Every structure is written in C-alpha cells, then in structure tokens.
Amino acid sequence: MPAIEFQGQCFQLDDNENLLDGLLKQKASVPFSCRAGVCHSCLLQVTEGKPPADSQQFLTEKQTAKGFMLACQAHVIEDITVRLPLRDEVPGIITGLTQLSPTEIRLTMSTRLPFSISKGDQVYLVNHEGFEGHYPVADVSDDLLIIECLIERKAGGDPFSAWVHSDAQTGLRLMLIKQN
C-alpha cells in the first residue's frame, strides 16, 4: 500500500492505483482536466522517491529530469512525496482593490497554482481585455498563491494601470507572468 505525501498530508493508495483518482477520492486538491495526458493540468513534481515510469511518457526530457510527472497517468507502487510544481505563468483572479491614495491602488490577486515569484520580482499582468503592464511584486504569501502589486496611476501610464484605477473589480480574471 503506497503512501503519498502531498501538501502536508499522507494519503494511502492501493497498489497500482491511479494517483489522480486516489488523491481525488480522498479529497486532495489536485488540478486536472483531460485525464488523458494531454493538458498537463495534473502536473506534479516528485521531491522524494521515484516517479512511476508510466507517469512521464508525455513529458519532455527536461521535465522528467526535474522529477515532473502526470498524476492522471501514474500508477503508484511505492511511497513518494509530491508537490504542485512552481509555474512562471499562472491564471489568477482579482481578490482585492484597496485605494491607498488618489493615485495608488493595492491590487491583490489569487491563483490556484503556486507562482514562482518573490517580493521585488517583476510580474507582467494581462487582463481579459488584453490590457497589460509590468510591476514589482509588493508582497507574496508563503504558499505563493496570493500576490500583491501597488498600481500607480500616472499621466500617460500603461492601459492596465488606467484600467485598475477605473474599471477593475474583484472576481475578474487575469494572467500573471514572471518577467526574467
């Protein structure tokens, strides 16, 4: 009976059980979509143990070298520790807009996937209308799921800043992309 460590919890699976099915059955929060090895939503990274061979067949050499695997394709036979991989590009939603001054708003965004970003890094933001701009990250939560930026309104500034100060609302979607 393999034991799977994931997000600080231990999940017992049956021998050869499908990893995605086994985790979902036990109410673990794992992203997924196609269940066929195509969309890569269920990508996990093994941090201890060996990824099952069948779990890496649709991945690149670079991904397999880093211990990535697809949960929907994995049939586990031994104990492993897995985590959600950090991503350089994640979808998010606006969860807060706090007016700090007439020209500055604190924009709080939430993502479902851990974002590979740190305080002070530059993040490129694109809204659902295609307005874009890049800003330094003012704060990020320990689990890398909540990101804050201070958005200043300037004469002749980028359209994204103008949008944040005029039409942005909580619940709207945007993309967050790490700038290297």
Ligand code: FES
């Ligand atoms: S759910 Fe699409 S690849 Fe696993």
